[in-house]
Amino acid sequence: MIDENTVRHVARLARLRLEPEEEKVMQEELSGILEHIDAIRSMDLDGVPPTTHVLALENVLRADVPRPSLPREEALREADDVVDESFGVPRMD
Amino acid sequence: MSGFEPVIGVEIHVQLSTRTKMFCGCELSFGDPPNVHTCPVCLAHPGVLPVVNEEAVRRALMIGLALGCEIAPRSIFHRKNYFYPDLPKAYQVSQFDIPICGRGEFVAIREDGSELRVGITRAHLEEDAAKLTHLGGRRAGAEESVVDFNRGGTPLVEIVTEPDLRSASDAVTFLRQLRQTLLFLGVSDCSMEEGSMRADANVSIRPVGSHEFGTKTELKNMNSFRFLERGMDAEIARQEGILRDGGRVSQETVHYEPETGHITSLRSKEESHDYRYFPEPDLVPVAPDPAWVDELRANLPELPLSLRRRMVDDMGLSAEDALVLTESPELVAYFMEAAALADPKACANWIRGELRAQLRDAGTEPWESKVTPAHVAALVDLLAAGTVSVPAAKEVLAGMIETGDQPAAVVEAKGLAQMDESDLAAVIAAIVESNPDQAQQLRDGKDKVMGFFVGQAMKQTGGRADPQAVQKLVRELVLGS
Numbered sequence: 001m002i003d004e005n006t007v008r009h010v011a012r013l014a015r016l017r018l019e020p021e022e023e024k025v026m027q028e029e030l031s032g033i034l035e036h037i038d039a040i041r042s043m044d045l046d047g048v049p050p051t052t053h054v055l056a057l058e059n060v061l062r063a064d065v066p067r068p069s070l071p072r073e074e075a076l077r078e079a080d081d082v083v084d085e086s087f088g089v090p091r092m093d
Numbered sequence: 094m095s096g097f098e099p100v101i102g103v104e105i106h107v108q109l110s111t112r113t114k115m116f117c118g119c120e121l122s123f124g125d126p127p128n129v130h131t132c133p134v135c136l137a138h139p140g141v142l143p144v145v146n147e148e149a150v151r152r153a154l155m156i157g158l159a160l161g162c163e164i165a166p167r168s169i170f171h172r173k174n175y176f177y178p179d180l181p182k183a184y185q186v187s188q189f190d191i192p193i194c195g196r197g198e199f200v201a202i203r204e205d206g207s208e209l210r211v212g213i214t215r216a217h218l219e220e221d222a223a224k225l226t227h228l229g230g231r232r233a234g235a236e237e238s239v240v241d242f243n244r245g246g247t248p249l250v251e252i253v254t255e256p257d258l259r260s261a262s263d264a265v266t267f268l269r270q271l272r273q274t275l276l277f278l279g280v281s282d283c284s285m286e287e288g289s290m291r292a293d294a295n296v297s298i299r300p301v302g303s304h305e306f307g308t309k310t311e312l313k314n315m316n317s318f319r320f321l322e323r324g325m326d327a328e329i330a331r332q333e334g335i336l337r338d339g340g341r342v343s344q345e346t347v348h349y350e351p352e353t354g355h356i357t358s359l360r361s362k363e364e365s366h367d368y369r370y371f372p373e374p375d376l377v378p379v380a381p382d383p384a385w386v387d388e389l390r391a392n393l394p395e396l397p398l399s400l401r402r403r404m405v406d407d408m409g410l411s412a413e414d415a416l417v418l419t420e421s422p423e424l425v426a427y428f429m430e431a432a433a434l435a436d437p438k439a440c441a442n443w444i445r446g447e448l449r450a451q452l453r454d455a456g457t458e459p460w461e462s463k464v465t466p467a468h469v470a471a472l473v474d475l476l477a478a479g480t481v482s483v484p485a486a487k488e489v490l491a492g493m494i495e496t497g498d499q500p501a502a503v504v505e506a507k508g509l510a511q512m513d514e515s516d517l518a519a520v521i522a523a524i525v526e527s528n529p530d531q532a533q534q535l536r537d538g539k540d541k542v543m544g545f546f547v548g549q550a551m552k553q554t555g556g557r558a559d560p561q562a563v564q565k566l567v568r569e570l571v572l573g574s
Contacts, residue, residue, distance in 0.1 A: 015176055015365055045107075052169050052372035058380045064111050064148035067118030073349070075131045075242070086127045086239035089178040092225055 001031045097336065099265045100306060102214075102256035105271065106249050107281045108221060108289040109152045114246035116143030116186065116376075122318065123287055127241035133279040135246035137181035142375055150193070150247035150379055151278040151389065153218045156250050157194025158390050159278055160213045167380040168193040170218075170373040178240050179222040183446045187251075189370045191378060192217035199254075200398055201270040203263070206405070206412035211267050211376040212255030221247035250280075256295065256306065261325035265318045268292055273397045277422050282474035285316050292321060296328045307332070308342040312349060313359065324349030324356070331356050346555045400425055408534040423460045434470035436477065443469055447487055451494055462498030464490070472500040482559040484551060512557050514566075517550075520558070521566040524549045534569045543567065 005026045018026060041043050065068030069075075072085060113120055117134035134141045170187035182255055198215035223245030227238045252271070258264045272283045272290060283290040296310035312328055315321040327349055332342050346359045401415040410418070418428045418441060431440040448459055448469065455462075472489060475481050481489060481504055492503035504510050512520070524546060525532050534542040543564055550563040 009367075013174070013369065018345070041223040046294050053374065053377055055377060057377040058167070060144060061147035061150065061379075062118070062144040063302075064113050064146050065118065066113050069119045069130045069132050070136075072126075072128050072131075075128050075136060081237070083237060083239045084127065086241050087178070088237050088239055089225075091236045092178060092227060092238040 002027060002034065006030075096301060096558060097333050098259055099261070099325075100256045100297045100299060100309075101258035101261070101325065102254050102295045103258070103268065104263055104293045104295070105252045106221075106291045107156070107252065107275060107283065109149050109156040109248040109250060109282050110279075110289070111152070111248055113146055115146055115149055115218070115248040116246055117154045118340070119246065119431065121247055122243055123215050125243060125290075127239075127243060130243045131245070135181075143186065145305045145376060145379065146248060149218060150381065152248075152278075153193050153216065153250050154381060154389050155278050155280055155393065156252070156275065157197065158386070158393060159215050159396055160194070160197040160199055160216060160252070161196030162194035162213055162216055164195055164381065164507055165191055165195060166383075167378050168217075170376045171370045173219075173368045173370055175368060177222070177225075178238065179225040179245070180221070181242070185220060185222065186373055186376065187219035187370075188217035193381075197238060199267065199271060199274075201267045202398070202401055202412060202416065203266055204413055204416065204492065209263055209266055211257045211347070214253040214255055216250055216252045219249050219251060219567070220251050221245065222229055236303050248404060256297075256309075261322045261329065264294060264325060265322045268321070268399060271320055273421075274420060277394055277396055279394075279422075285318065288316070291316075292318075294321065294325050294328075295333070297342070298332045302413075306346050307336075309340065310344065311346045313346055315349065320349065321353045323351065327354060327356050352472060369493045390491055394555070395421070397425075404437075404441075408432060408441075410438060410441050414438075414441045414445065423458065427460045427466050430466035431473075434467060435473040439473040440469055443473060443486075443490075447490055451487075451491060455494070462494055468500060469491050475500055475504065479559070480504065480511060482511050482557065482562075484556045484560070485511065488556055506556070509557055511559055512554055514562065517554070517558055517562060518566055520553055521546070521550060521563060521570060525567065525570050534571050535567070535571050 002078050004023060004027060007018070007023050009029065010030070011026070039065070076085070076087065078088045108121075111121060114130075114135055117132050119130045119132050119135055122130055134143055154164060168188060168191045170186050172184040173187045173189075174184045176183050192215040194213075196215070197212045201209040201214055203212065204207055213538040214457065219373035221244055223240050223242045224236055225240055245548050254267075258267060274283070275281050275283050275290070281289055286292075291314050293314055295309045296312055297307035299305060299307045310328060310332070312321075312324050315324055328347060334340055347356050348359050349356055390420045394398075397419040399417050404415040404418065405412055419425055424444075428440065428444055431444065444459060448462075449462065452459060454460055472481075472486055472493070475489070476486050481500075485504075486510055488507065489500050489503045491502060492498065492507055494504070528545075528549070531542050531545050531557070535546075546567045547560050550558045551560070
């Protein structure tokens with residue numbers, strides 16, 4: 001079982017605001033997921049390479065040839081705020 | 094610095110000058126109006142899939158090969174997770190435990206000719222963030238920042254060194270020569286000002302003789318080598334002050350302010366370094382065909398280190414000559430062409446000295462000027478044959494810069510051919526005769542007055558006298574020796 005502080009830490013990293021009762025639920029659900037990992041760990045996996053991808057594909061590459069970009073109006077259409085032809089965001093400095 | 098030694102490692106981000114971005118077909122650009130090179134992929138719209146730019150892989154491999162890195166037979170991409178408005182996916186696609194280029198070594202040459210060996214930890218591929226600008230005072234009361242996604246998704250290679258550097262000056266020597274090497278490879282513009290090359294330094298100090306590392310700080314993103322060197326020196330001094338006062342250096346990111354010379358701490362938010370890397374499921378592994386890697390290795394251009402060694406060992410140049418002449422691929426090509434035709438040492442002197450000095454006023458480089466390498470070689474030959482004096486040769490050069498004529502033609506047109514000795518002797522005799530005071534000074538052992546005679550001779554001959562010959566004649570006439 002992972003502790004409450006770990007849940008809060010992970011929530012902060014993911015920019016999630018959790019109510020205390022939600023923290024409790026998350027604690028249980030995350031612990032449940034980690035138990036699955038423990039089940040895998042209990043097996044003898046010496047010599048088994050880690051699976052990073054489920055597709056047996058390599059080298060899917062693209063030629064360095066330009067393709068049309070979006071018109072700016074379209075790119076900015078979903079922006080919350082448009083300032084100086086750019087995406088306006090809360091102050092960052 | 095007594096008692097402590099600095100330990101420095103650097104991380105260099107290099108924007109690859111490909112035509113398109115790392116994972117989409119948007120064109121790269123610098124200085125275009127904001128947000129005209131974006132698409133659903135680099136804006137991180139839901140459901141899009143990135144595809145790796147083959148040219149970016151090729152250039153990363155070239156960098157790895159030039160740095161003597163082990164090339165990973167199969168490397169993968171990871172997601173580096175953090176929230177910031179310049180990163181629309183809330184993760185940067187980067188590489189983590191299996192970078193495309195592993196351990197290598199770079200050899201730089203210090204100005205005194207000694208070798209500076211720097212271990213390369215890794216070089217990996219990733220994507221650049223977008224450009225975030227704080228509006229600040231630009232708009233009254235603005236409490237906003239704005240994001241331009243043109244740069245977002247530009248291919249980057251991050252090169253990380255071992256903590257092998259022991260002074261700020263060595264670190265900058267390494268960085269300058271690494272930059273030259275990258276320019277020779279033609280993989281990046283490497284402009285510090287425009288941000289296509291950025292360097293961070295990890296700095297710590299430890300008592301001399303100690304093998305443990307002290308706590309390091311990270312000096313961020315300076316836009317010139319000069320400021321970076323000053324910043325490292327300031328940070329080294331700051332850490333030394335802390336340790337001498339019995340304090341402890343805290344691990345943090347610091348910033349150097351060139352205007353004041355102060356080091357300030359960039360408050361790094363708690364947890365900001367918990368990136369939770371995990372393999373990027375949207376991108377399959379890159380496993381470069383060994384035949385491709387061999388071909389790239391075989392086709393690497395000759396790099397500055399090898400050129401410098403050849404210039405010093407085979408052509409008799411000084412280490413400093415070699416450093417200056419390998420500044421850019423164009424300059425090397427220019428010099429090599431001249432050196433194949435005339436004395437290399439003399440060609441080096443004229444190209445790095447007088448030619449560049451005269452062209453500086455016009456703001457041009459030798460290879461852009463009307464003076465060809467063959468012209469330089471011909472001028473060097475005229476000097477060696479005694480046809481022109483050094484001062485006259487400088488005038489010939491000025492003439493060639495203006496007209497693009499052969500040096501012999503300029504000599505002819507301007508009447509710059511050296512006077513033969515009997516004509517010169519007559520001129521010297523007249524000068525000595527009409528300046529008895531100076532002649533007496535020379536007899537009294539005041540050698541400085543020789544400059545007066547040389548100056549007079551040059552004036553009266555219009556620069557056609559050889560200063561050495563003038564001195565010899567004056568001595569014979571006045572001192573009888």
